[in-house]
Amino acid sequence: MEPSAALTPTSYLVLGLVGATGPVTSYELKQIVANSIGNFWPFPHSQLYAEPTRLVRAGLLNEKAETSGRRRRHYTITSDGRRALVDWLAEPAQEPSEIRDLGLLKLFFLSQADPHLRHKLALEQRASHEASLRDIEILHAAISNVADPWQRKALEVGARFQRLAVDFWGEVADELKPARRR
Amino acid sequence: MEPSAALTPTSYLVLGLVGATGPVTSYELKQIVANSIGNFWPFPHSQLYAEPTRLVRAGLLNEKAETSGRRRRHYTITSDGRRALVDWLAEPAQEPSEIRDLGLLKLFFLSQADPHLRHKLALEQRASHEASLRDIEILHAAISNVADPWQRKALEVGARFQRLAVDFWGEVADELKPARRR
DNA sequence: GGGTACATGTAATCAGTTACATGATTTA
DNA sequence: TAAATCATGTAACTGATTACATGTACCC
Numbered sequence: 001m002e003p004s005a006a007l008t009p010t011s012y013l014v015l016g017l018v019g020a021t022g023p024v025t026s027y028e029l030k031q032i033v034a035n036s037i038g039n040f041w042p043f044p045h046s047q048l049y050a051e052p053t054r055l056v057r058a059g060l061l062n063e064k065a066e067t068s069g070r071r072r073r074h075y076t077i078t079s080d081g082r083r084a085l086v087d088w089l090a091e092p093a094q095e096p097s098e099i100r101d102l103g104l105l106k107l108f109f110l111s112q113a114d115p116h117l118r119h120k121l122a123l124e125q126r127a128s129h130e131a132s133l134r135d136i137e138i139l140h141a142a143i144s145n146v147a148d149p150w151q152r153k154a155l156e157v158g159a160r161f162q163r164l165a166v167d168f169w170g171e172v173a174d175e176l177k178p179a180r181r182r
Numbered sequence: 183m184e185p186s187a188a189l190t191p192t193s194y195l196v197l198g199l200v201g202a203t204g205p206v207t208s209y210e211l212k213q214i215v216a217n218s219i220g221n222f223w224p225f226p227h228s229q230l231y232a233e234p235t236r237l238v239r240a241g242l243l244n245e246k247a248e249t250s251g252r253r254r255r256h257y258t259i260t261s262d263g264r265r266a267l268v269d270w271l272a273e274p275a276q277e278p279s280e281i282r283d284l285g286l287l288k289l290f291f292l293s294q295a296d297p298h299l300r301h302k303l304a305l306e307q308r309a310s311h312e313a314s315l316r317d318i319e320i321l322h323a324a325i326s327n328v329a330d331p332w333q334r335k336a337l338e339v340g341a342r343f344q345r346l347a348v349d350f351w352g353e354v355a356d357e358l359k360p361a362r363r364r
Numbered sequence: 365g366g367g368t369a370c371a372t373g374t375a376a377t378c379a380g381t382t383a384c385a386t387g388a389t390t391t392a
Numbered sequence: 393t394a395a396a397t398c399a400t401g402t403a404a405c406t407g408a409t410t411a412c413a414t415g416t417a418c419c420c
Contacts (some may be wrong), residue, residue: 008379009284016291027399037290040281044381046251048403050380072400089295092306094313097283097347102191102275104339108219109198110332113271118361124274130277150292153354157286161345165279168339175335190407209371226409231373233407254372 007084010043011060015077015085016050018061020148023074026052033085035143036151039136040158060084103128103167107172119176133162189266192225193242196233197259197267200243202330205256205283217325218333221318222340242266283347285310289354304355308348315344 007015017029024032029048037043052075054063060081065073077085103125110118136159143152189197199211205212211230219225234257237243242263247255259267285307292300318341344357 009282009287010379012284012287012291014188016287016294019294020291025399026401030399040279041283041287042280043355045400046402047380063350082288085294085298089291090299090301092310093284093286093288094310096226097222097281097285097343099279099281099340099343100191101279101339102194102277103222103279104336105191105194105198105219105223106271106275108333108336108382109194109202109267109271111330112198112201112267117272119333121271121275128274128276129279148293151290154286154289157283157347157350158281160350161279161281161343163232164342165339168342172335192407207371209372212371227372228374228410229408235405 007088010047010051010087011055012085013037013043014048014055014059015081015088018052018075019077019082021087023064025074027072027073036147037153038091039139040161055133057080074151099161103169119173122169122173122176126166126173129162129165129169133159133166136162189270190235192229193237194267194270195219195225195241196230196237197263197270200234200257200268201259201264203249205246207254207256209254217321218337221314221321221341223262223338234302237263281343285351288328290306293309301355304351304358308351311344311347315341315348 013033014029017032018024021028021032024043026049029052030045033048052061052073056063056075060078061075062078063073063075065071103121106113106121107125110121110179113121117148136155140152140155140159143155195215196211199214200206203210203214208231211234212227215225215230234245234255238245238257242260244258244260245255246258247253276340285303288295288303289307292303295303298362318337320336322334322341325337
């Protein structure tokens with residue numbers, strides 16, 4: 001009954017997914033994540049097994065294990081769990097966004113890189129973000145009829161960011177090859 | 183001499199900063215991070231104490247401790263460290279970008295929130311990103327003459343993302359209040 | 365000269381990551 | 393029926409977070 005210290009983002013991810021979809025197994029959570037938020041906020045599948053266990057212990061989820069065959073565990077949200085989720089949704093999100101990008105970290109130290117490799121890095125990054133953008137667009141099209149509209153909307157941020165990154169690295173590439181410009 | 187397993191992003195952050203600035207203490211690393219990449223990729227200061235210790239053990243940094251007073255430890259990069267840094271900069275960064283944003287996570291589950299609170303969430307998020315954008319712009323202006331140009335450029339991504347987020351949440355707010363649109 | 369803020373670090377805990385491992389299904 | 397591949401999970405490790413703790417300088 002005690003509020004179990006503090007819930008992590010992973011907790012709320014699981015809580016929200018279980019709350020939205022009814023009885024699910026960890027494997028199904030994994031699938032859902034891979035086709036949605038996992039595109040820009042990865043959660044390793046082991047967490048999607050570990051976290052429900054914690055939430056059950058905290059009284060926020062119910063677990064119903066199959067008694068034969070694969071003995072999968074199906075989770076549903078409890079009333080305490082629903083309350084925790086709704087409370088969290090109601091309170092303002094003050095933590096600032098985080099962007100973790102190794103390419104950006106390299107840009108940060110670009111002055112220390114071999115000059116010949118700088119332009120190459122920019123082109124590689126642009127290409128990589130272009131590929132990510134295509135992936136997200138394909139995914140977005142594929143889920144256009146199934147998922148919750150707000151889930152689709154959230155996915156859009158991923159696509160927009162990838163576009164931003166493509167433009168950005170394009171500019172960086174240009175700045176690194178000024179002689180090449182017309 | 184062994185390459186010490188694998189270096190984390192935090193390792194490269196420290197390696198790059200020490201490589202760029204010469205002898206620094208953990209506290210100075212903390213300051214630098216706070217005024218730059220820490221704006222969108224936070225590294226708690228305890229890591230900036232722990233990580234140099236690891237890098238010294240791996241032979242990538244040198245440590246020189248003061249013998250009196252505060253006994254601060256000043257770090258410099260070794261030739262092995264410089265080589266590790268340059269090698270890392272040369273190899274392509276394939277790991278995809280990550281965006282971690284609790285506001286987006288809430289959007290993801292917005293259908294499960296009290297309808298009265300949805301519009302409020304959007305407005306709060308927009309305001310919050312506006313504030314972040316202002317902070318970054320102030321910072322960007324403040325460092326315009328000091329920092330490495332590529333470090334400034336990297337910071338721009340943070341600003342652009344905040345602008346993207348302001349626009350995005352503005353749209354969400356509009357969609358949540360269609361009746362209000364004249 | 366006591367308080368307050370800055371500076372510098374360590375300790376404890378735990379989430380998160382990586383790696384391993386085995387059970388079911390499909391397919392060639 | 394062997395071999396992939398998908399499905400389902402656990403174990404071990406350690407980086408990351410949180411909290412604590414003390415030292416130094418400044419200011420009122």
